[in-house]
Amino acid sequence: MTANARPRRCTTTAFAALLAALAAMPAVADRLARQEAALARFQQFAGEPVKRMPSFTLTDWRPLGKTHLAVFRGPVTAWLITVREPCIGLDWARAIAITSTGGTVSPRFDRVVFRDGIGPGARREDCRIEEIRPVDYRKVRDAERAARAAERDD
Numbered sequence: 496m497t498a499n500a501r502p503r504r505c506t507t508t509a510f511a512a513l514l515a516a517l518a519a520m521p522a523v524a525d526r527l528a529r530q531e532a533a534l535a536r537f538q539q540f541a542g543e544p545v546k547r548m549p550s551f552t553l554t555d556w557r558p559l560g561k562t563h564l565a566v567f568r569g570p571v572t573a574w575l576i577t578v579r580e581p582c583i584g585l586d587w588a589r590a591i592a593i594t595s596t597g598g599t600v601s602p603r604f605d606r607v608v609f610r611d612g613i614g615p616g617a618r619r620e621d622c623r624i625e626e627i628r629p630v631d632y633r634k635v636r637d638a639e640r641a642a643r644a645a646e647r648d649d
Contacts (some may be wrong), residue, residue: 514517527560530586535557536638541628546602548574548627550595558586564607565630566593573632576607582622584611593624602626 587610610617612619
């Protein structure tokens with residue numbers, strides 16, 4: 496191996512990593528735009544903030560940006576949760592848990608818990624819940640269907 500082979504390999508590796516990052520940027524921007532649009536729909540059909548919601552087993556959840564998520568209990572019961580900043584990685588979390596106190600989830604007391612990655616290097620993150628709002632999820636679904644239909648017509 497010559498002395499010049501190692502720097503060339505590092506340069507090639509760095510260039511390949513840069514190209515991969517640049518190629519992923521449109522996908523990241525698209526995901527963030529979709530999350531922002533979904534958040535607007537959830538906010539549109541959310542009720543007034545509540546002091547608590549019952550603790551339950553989540554059937555699904557949906558990240559809606561860096562500080563918002565929707566949690567589901569069944570096919571139509573949904574809640575919009577706002578967490579305190581900074582909540583690093585929530586928009587990319589693969590799974591979450593929600594703490595509860597005395598069988599209820601309360602703003603300013605309970606938290607959304609998740610890992611910020613995969614494997615042994617992943618850190619546990621927990622973000623304090625600031626606000627909980629019930630959502631009319633049937634209306635959210637209708638609005639999402641209408642938006643998809645409008646995109647197809649364009």
